[in-house]
Amino acid sequence: MNRFYIADTGLFVAMGQPSNSRYQAVRRFARQNDVTFVLPERVYEELTVDDPDVEDVPVDAAIDEGWAMVATPLEFSKPIVSRVMDGIQRYIANADDRPADEVERADAALAALAAQELCMGAATEVYIYTTDIAAGEGAETVLASEGYGDSVTFVNGFRFIEDLRSTGH
């Protein structure tokens, strides 16, 4: 059974700096379970933006430490990747009553990456760690319609970190 772990911006923001016990808990979880969090390119770009109003997020530290990496570009030539992108944009647009073309493609990139890994057989189970419930639930719903209902799990980034800490990680 091959597991694939996708992480969104919110997970890294919620962990805080490497000196923070939340960061350390996630790192410990990753090392103990041989987990590498994979970030869609768009997510990595968001995390490394140069914005004077916000503190830097230590995503490069996690990459250097070997428990996070940036995904290769999505292969839009695979029909399922484009279908899932469109499906997620529709799902999120619908949740907020707005046109699908207004929905950011980065929201859909999480699920599209999951679809790509599953259809290539590179993974049999995919976990999506995000703090955007609409993106996580959308991914589960749209991938279920592609026949991958049992293979995708949305993990709420906040709940994940709280659980790790309450179980003493």
Add this chain to the structure above:
Amino acid sequence: MSRTSNRANGDIVRDFLSIADLLGETQLAQLYAYLARGSEATVQDVMDDLDLAQGTAYSYVNRLVDAGVVEVTDDEQPRRYAAREIDLTVTQAGDREYTITPALIDAVGRRETNADIDTYIDRHGVAGLATALTYAVARERGEVTHRLMADDLDISPLAAEMILQALRAVVHEHYDIEEAGASLEELDIDDISADDA
């Protein structure tokens, strides 16, 4: 305009101004949020829980009573105080509307202890924070993502995520929203050894 409607207007303006005071002074906002969380409290409770000196606690409580947002629930000594529900909708020229709620006052009250909230108010004002809080509620309900908020408000997705996370505790304190997503147990990760850190 009749005299009575003038008086009603005066009351509304008075309420509005006292609530504006609340939003302008972090410590008053903190105290209001504290009283709104519990059922009622004495000045001694306020001193103990918010770590205020007696004179300061009395002065703040009295200001909130004078402003009409806190009431005396028991006049026996020691007096007990409770927050009155605030739900004030302000409509700007045009059709922008915002609602001032205990959740917003609570959020403002946290600026002293939360650097992200403090920075956000510096950049976008209390009105901007009110907008962010609306997005924070919608996001916890699964209706919107940090990227949509960033697009709508023309800020970076990272800045949106930061303020949404900073406001999350306020949202869950004031709104009844069930937590979504799988728990650690449901993840069924085979073996998490106790401690090899």
